[in-house]
Amino acid sequence: MTKIGIALAAYKPHPDYFYEQLLSIRNQEYQNWNCIVTLDSPVKDLRKMPKLESFLTDSKFIWIENEVRLGAKKNFEKAIQKVLDLHVDAIACADQDDIWFPNKLAVCLDFYKELPSLSLVHSDMNLLIADKISYETAWKLEKRGVKNSRPRHFIVRNMVAGCSMLFDANLARRFPVIPDGVHYHDHWYPYLAARYGRVVPIPKALYAYRQHGNNELGVTPFKSLLYVPNNSPGILEKCRANWNKSYSFALSVSQTDGPLPFLDRLVFIYPWDFGIGFLILGLINLRKDPAIARACFSRAIGKVLEIPSLIRQQRSVRP
Numbered sequence: 001m002t003k004i005g006i007a008l009a010a011y012k013p014h015p016d017y018f019y020e021q022l023l024s025i026r027n028q029e030y031q032n033w034n035c036i037v038t039l040d041s042p043v044k045d046l047r048k049m050p051k052l053e054s055f056l057t058d059s060k061f062i063w064i065e066n067e068v069r070l071g072a073k074k075n076f077e078k079a080i081q082k083v084l085d086l087h088v089d090a091i092a093c094a095d096q097d098d099i100w101f102p103n104k105l106a107v108c109l110d111f112y113k114e115l116p117s118l119s120l121v122h123s124d125m126n127l128l129i130a131d132k133i134s135y136e137t138a139w140k141l142e143k144r145g146v147k148n149s150r151p152r153h154f155i156v157r158n159m160v161a162g163c164s165m166l167f168d169a170n171l172a173r174r175f176p177v178i179p180d181g182v183h184y185h186d187h188w189y190p191y192l193a194a195r196y197g198r199v200v201p202i203p204k205a206l207y208a209y210r211q212h213g214n215n216e217l218g219v220t221p222f223k224s225l226l227y228v229p230n231n232s233p234g235i236l237e238k239c240r241a242n243w244n245k246s247y248s249f250a251l252s253v254s255q256t257d258g259p260l261p262f263l264d265r266l267v268f269i270y271p272w273d274f275g276i277g278f279l280i281l282g283l284i285n286l287r288k289d290p291a292i293a294r295a296c297f298s299r300a301i302g303k304v305l306e307i308p309s310l311i312r313q314q315r316s317v318r319p
Contacts, residue, residue: 002109005083005169006035008094009075013041015049017097017210022055024100024207030109034086035094038079039065076162076185077178088169093162093186097210099128104206108166111202118174119197120167120190122146122160128208137205145289146201154191155250155268156281157295160199162186163207167193181252183245191253236305242295243302247310271310275300 006025010018025035039046043065046052055061062082070078076093083091090112092105104123111121127134127141139146144159153159162185171192182188193199250268254260260268267277282296303310 001032002089004033004090004092004105005086005088006033006092006094007079007083008035008037009079010037010096011040013096019051020099021097027102028105029102030105035061036079036082037063038075040069040075073178073185080172081176084172090166091169091172092166095163098163099208101206107206111200112166116197118168118171120165120193121200121202122165123202123204123206125164125207125209126205128210133208143291145292148289148292149194149199151191151194152264154194155246156292158187160186160190179252179256181248239298239302240305243299243306246299271307275303
């Protein structure tokens with residue numbers, strides 16, 4: 001029977017939201033799990049909340065207070081590594097303020113069991129706004145191209161939400177450290193699964209994602225290829241930042257898992273294609289996945305802007 005470890009990284013959780021999340025985990029139809037909660041804030045603060053008392057004494061929940069604040073990525077990295085101590089077969093990640101539907105783990109496991117080793121599944125989600133669950137799903141709102149899940153696609157952008165995924169614990173055993181150039185745990189492990197196993201989307205909402213101002217990343221509806229939010233930085237700076245994210249991710253991959261194929265190095269690391277690789281990849285996906293096409297076009301512009309500094313940087317590291 002597959003044992004699941006749930007990695008929950010928390011920081012000053014809202015007591016009501018946290019209670020609802022923990023209760024939804026406790027009430028899963030599939031019960032062969034343990035949950036490690038790594039806290040970036042004092043556990044004594046939780047002991048002051050009477051409604052959380054039963055979870056603090058429940059043996060299925062294991063509470064660990066960090067000695068220093070780690071931040072979201074490193075806190076999840078720690079939680080993921082701690083669940084490995086429980087000899088789990090698969091790992092799910094949980095945010096501190098969502099609500100899992102009772103069949104979440106069971107449905108994820110049904111899909112996961114059909115896949116080769118080192119694979120990952122992830123589901124769609126409903127939005128939870130002002131305590132009301134929307135019937136529209138995040139994938140529909142974002143026009144999320146969940147079928148574009150080859151390693152190259154993940155270097156362009158991520159489309160897996162951490163709180164939706166269940167993945168082979170051996171990925172975390174094989175790659176225990178999330179590189180500095182990778183910003184989120186739920187970008188790193190989907191990439192690795194795409195590289196060594198498979199990434200399979202589950203076309204069903206299995207939880208309610210609480211959308212509020214404190215989200216690390218929120219759900220943003222896709223409007224058009226040319227849409228720029230009013231509160232965003234200048235368009236050129238945004239393109240530059242997007243390119244640098246993909247460049248840093250690609251460097252991290254090459255330093256951790258060996259060199260990328262030449263064409264990927266040309267697109268993501270070397271300056272010599274002048275952004276044409278991103279442009280071609282965007283055009284290929286323009287109709288079937290406009291969101292990734294937009295991401296590619298943005299990075300093509302950003303790469304052109306960064307070519308002078310990229311050339312200087314690469315010359316400086318030559319022997």
